[in-house]
Amino acid sequence: MPSETDPLKIGTRGSPLALAQAHETRRRLMAAHGLPEGAFEIVVIKTTGDNAALIAADKPLKELGGKGLFTKEIEEAMLAGRIDIAVHSMKDMPVAQPEGLVLDCYLPREDVRDAFVSPKVARLMDLPEGAVVGSSSLRRRAQLANRRPDLRMVEFRGNVQTRMKKLSEGVAEATFLAMAGLNRLGMAEVARSAIAPEEMLPAVAQGAIGIERRGADGATAALLAPIHDRPTGERLAAERAFLATLDGSCETPIAGLAILEGGAIWLRGEILRPDGSEAIAGERRGAISDAAELGADLARELLGLAPKGFFDWRG
Ligand SMILES: NCc1[nH]cc(CCC(=O)O)c1CC(=O)O
Numbered sequence: 001m002p003s004e005t006d007p008l009k010i011g012t013r014g015s016p017l018a019l020a021q022a023h024e025t026r027r028r029l030m031a032a033h034g035l036p037e038g039a040f041e042i043v044v045i046k047t048t049g050d051n052a053a054l055i056a057a058d059k060p061l062k063e064l065g066g067k068g069l070f071t072k073e074i075e076e077a078m079l080a081g082r083i084d085i086a087v088h089s090m091k092d093m094p095v096a097q098p099e100g101l102v103l104d105c106y107l108p109r110e111d112v113r114d115a116f117v118s119p120k121v122a123r124l125m126d127l128p129e130g131a132v133v134g135s136s137s138l139r140r141r142a143q144l145a146n147r148r149p150d151l152r153m154v155e156f157r158g159n160v161q162t163r164m165k166k167l168s169e170g171v172a173e174a175t176f177l178a179m180a181g182l183n184r185l186g187m188a189e190v191a192r193s194a195i196a197p198e199e200m201l202p203a204v205a206q207g208a209i210g211i212e213r214r215g216a217d218g219a220t221a222a223l224l225a226p227i228h229d230r231p232t233g234e235r236l237a238a239e240r241a242f243l244a245t246l247d248g249s250c251e252t253p254i255a256g257l258a259i260l261e262g263g264a265i266w267l268r269g270e271i272l273r274p275d276g277s278e279a280i281a282g283e284r285r286g287a288i289s290d291a292a293e294l295g296a297d298l299a300r301e302l303l304g305l306a307p308k309g310f311f312d313w314r315g
Helices: 016-033 054-055 072-078 138-147 158-170 179-184 218-227 231-245 288-305
Strands: 008-012 040-044 085-089 101-106 112-116 132-133 152-154 174-178 192-196 209-214 254-261 264-272 281-288
Touching: 008 016, 008 072, 008 288, 016 085, 016 152, 016 158, 016 209, 016 218, 072 085, 072 101, 072 209, 101 231, 132 158, 132 192, 132 231, 138 152, 138 254, 138 264, 138 281, 158 174, 158 281, 174 179, 174 209, 209 218, 231 254, 231 288, 254 288, 281 288
Parallel strands: 008 040, 008 085, 132 152, 132 174
Antiparallel strands: 085 209, 101 209, 112 174, 112 192, 254 264, 264 281
16 A cells, blocks of 8 residues: 555646646545545656647647657656556547556546537537637547538647637637536636537547556556446447547547447447548447447448548548
């Protein structure tokens, strides 16, 4: 057991959302084991994705380093023993972990929906013709272009405050944020409305927090076991198998959402051309124990339906 003289080191990025997630993890570990706050130490690690100069460049994140942009330095710290666990937004996690690390602990999932944020109108469909919308997410940009080809898209990055400032300056009339992030920051009022999955299917693993550890660290595995949320793990097994089979990441125009219903699992998935000119969607229902196969199977179906050139974004 960790103690005040030998605390468990929790690695995290330093953004307000990442810190909120690390604190939630510590609270759950304290409650599960009756340990004091001092038995856990939160260690902030700067990642490539946190480099202010890169972020200010307003380039698509994809061009800045691709997979592992927000995780590489944290995983290196864990392999080197400087931290014991790492708390991640699962939406940003590559589908496979580096040799020696495992991800098998998930906290109960937050709201999976995207939030619609605008000082002008309450809902996506109320935006006037030709309105400018800010987003750097390839998925959101493609989905929006698909549903509202009249809208103009601009790159939009930074924390919630930065984005709100850009909106008030008129850089764009609306933007999107994950409801989960707003809720965890206590900023739910920023959302004008939550977008139903039927209108805009969220990113794979949106709203889920995962806790990574060293595979050989049995003591930490035992410590994490009581805070693992099994339904979240089952849903992510389907969604991440879907993403893996599509060879996707958080920066590809892919959406996927699994829901548990009456003892079964229901997975919906969507792939898009980056310019939104075409979207292909499908779904699977099946046994929870087959979650990963369902995900892979749905991905193969959508791949089979995609015309030549659809995956030009796969590089
Ligand atoms: N790619 C950035 C990112 N990664 C996780 C979240 C939000 C929280 C979550 O989905 O768990 C966000 C910001 C956003 O999309 O608004």
